[in-house]
Amino acid sequence: MSCPPAELQKKYEAMRATWGAYRATPRFEQFVEFAVILSSFAEFLHAKGLSGLHQIARDIEQQSLALFGDEHTHPIADGALQELESRVEGLCARAASFIEHSTRPIEDRRAGHDSEPAADLSPGRRVWFIGDDLDAWRDLISQLGYFGIKAEGYNWTKLPANDDEPTTLLLDMTGIAIGIASQHMQKLRTRFAASNLLGLNIDADFSSMQAALGAGCDFCFARGTPLPAIMAKIIELHASEEEEAYRVLVVEDSLTASKLIQRTLAENGIESQAIAQPREVLNALKRYQPDLILMDMYMPGCTGVEAARVIRQHPEFLSVPIVYLSGETDVGLQVDALRLGGDHFLTKPFNPVILNAIVKSKIERYRLLRRSMFHDSLTGLLNHTSSKQRLDAAVNAAANEHDALAVAMIDIDHFKRVNDSYGHPVGDQIIRSLAWLLKQRLRKTDIVGRYGGEEFLVALPGANASQAFQILDRIRRDFGQIKHPFNETWFNTTFSSGVSQFPTIPSGEALVKDADEALYEAKRAGRDRVVIHA
Numbered sequence: 001m002s003c004p005p006a007e008l009q010k011k012y013e014a015m016r017a018t019w020g021a022y023r024a025t026p027r028f029e030q031f032v033e034f035a036v037i038l039s040s041f042a043e044f045l046h047a048k049g050l051s052g053l054h055q056i057a058r059d060i061e062q063q064s065l066a067l068f069g070d071e072h073t074h075p076i077a078d079g080a081l082q083e084l085e086s087r088v089e090g091l092c093a094r095a096a097s098f099i100e101h102s103t104r105p106i107e108d109r110r111a112g113h114d115s116e117p118a119a120d121l122s123p124g125r126r127v128w129f130i131g132d133d134l135d136a137w138r139d140l141i142s143q144l145g146y147f148g149i150k151a152e153g154y155n156w157t158k159l160p161a162n163d164d165e166p167t168t169l170l171l172d173m174t175g176i177a178i179g180i181a182s183q184h185m186q187k188l189r190t191r192f193a194a195s196n197l198l199g200l201n202i203d204a205d206f207s208s209m210q211a212a213l214g215a216g217c218d219f220c221f222a223r224g225t226p227l228p229a230i231m232a233k234i235i236e237l238h239a240s241e242e243e244e245a246y247r248v249l250v251v252e253d254s255l256t257a258s259k260l261i262q263r264t265l266a267e268n269g270i271e272s273q274a275i276a277q278p279r280e281v282l283n284a285l286k287r288y289q290p291d292l293i294l295m296d297m298y299m300p301g302c303t304g305v306e307a308a309r310v311i312r313q314h315p316e317f318l319s320v321p322i323v324y325l326s327g328e329t330d331v332g333l334q335v336d337a338l339r340l341g342g343d344h345f346l347t348k349p350f351n352p353v354i355l356n357a358i359v360k361s362k363i364e365r366y367r368l369l370r371r372s373m374f375h376d377s378l379t380g381l382l383n384h385t386s387s388k389q390r391l392d393a394a395v396n397a398a399a400n401e402h403d404a405l406a407v408a409m410i411d412i413d414h415f416k417r418v419n420d421s422y423g424h425p426v427g428d429q430i431i432r433s434l435a436w437l438l439k440q441r442l443r444k445t446d447i448v449g450r451y452g453g454e455e456f457l458v459a460l461p462g463a464n465a466s467q468a469f470q471i472l473d474r475i476r477r478d479f480g481q482i483k484h485p486f487n488e489t490w491f492n493t494t495f496s497s498g499v500s501q502f503p504t505i506p507s508g509e510a511l512v513k514d515a516d517e518a519l520y521e522a523k524r525a526g527r528d529r530v531v532i533h534a
């Protein structure tokens, strides 16, 4: 994830300005403004993977929420004001020094020469393993290379003094008492504002994990965590997939109220559309496909509950979360509203920080649910049904645009033997590695699905069969090089693939059939190869 320095600077200056405005006019509304901007800044840091800065911002956010109060509790007490001020200034200073360090020319940072400044604060795809026994991480370090992640191992006593910030730091705490381990983590947390800090071989008891997380660690892996689980986390942290912005449909008859809500959502990077007439809601849902509906409770001609009941009659909108907004404080009515198809109830005037937190958490769950419907749980790739649907859509698009489209079926070789020799969980891990490799090597616009057990479907819009061959053959060679650890040793596996192409073949189903035939040819010819359908 990338973060232009100017954007980070703009964000922290905006936060500092709203704090300054509260200092000048210490009224409740001004504090709300500050809390919203602070919350949006914390979200921004999280989204950009600036983990250390995010932790500081989140702590200040907690403190400001505790001081939120109402019109009668402002200005806040002097002591709290001074403390908040020094923490806000501390965060700004930390962000400024991070920008200063990260934008210094890279060569200058290394050897004192002039060169181009970094255009971006993204820490790149680099991982540091830090520990006393680097041999233990040798296989993982070499495997990561195949997934485009550069990994380096350093001894605790030999950390490079001036180097670019890695994306992820893996800290092996074997044989280090948790008190000392926490000091190490705090030091690294202070030095690296953006990196993810992962603690390895931490005792699984509550207080050790609490101490590690409190010292700035983002994730803890208990002693004995299998390497594939660690690998999966590293790959997840380096995945370049940028999630689509959250979408909210606001159903609210008051223009002022909907503008206010939309502004609050926009501050937090959430897109929204507003309609004033509840009877337009079905059309808006179809057109906009929101992740959540914010529904006013009382509108002329139709209440929010009535609108929610109509929405719930349509199977495709059964699970879209509905959050009611209302001045209503009658608990009985709120319970009724929730029973009749709503998910949450916010009373006006609502706290904007709470509104954002609720909207985000509901959308996260909703997206997870949808993900599980369309994606395979082992690999996160499209499942059988959705890969077929996406392929059909790609065939239609290729036909409309007179464009090329290549399809490949991929099948891991002698997979039964892998399962029999190393066990089913290791087999699962091989399937996952191939999924990662495909996702990492193919474009965002390509379709990658798990078609069956150890069989994958790939579709490459814009590519013909011989271009697809080049791409897949490269992936095949690299996959064959990956060392899969087993006990104290390791082994390799290979795959075979068959390729077909549109427009020679006019339908998704026929393309899959021809690719399957070519795959069969590849297996018959000895496996570990890619064959284009004749």
Ligand SMILES: Nc1nc2c(ncn2[C@@H]2O[C@H](COP(=O)(O)OP(=O)(O)OP(=O)(O)O)[C@@H](O)[C@H]2O)c(=O)[nH]1
Residues within 6 Å of the ligand: 411, 412, 413, 414, 415, 416, 417, 419, 423, 424, 425, 426, 427, 428, 431, 452, 453, 454, 523, 527
């Ligand atoms: N671990 C694991 N194994 C699976 C999964 N799905 C299918 N399999 C196994 O994959 C194996 C597929 O074996 P076969 O179709 O006989 O083919 P193969 O051994 O790969 O041999 P070739 O395809 O001819 O190279 C079977 O043993 C299945 O049980 C899965 O999700 N996880």
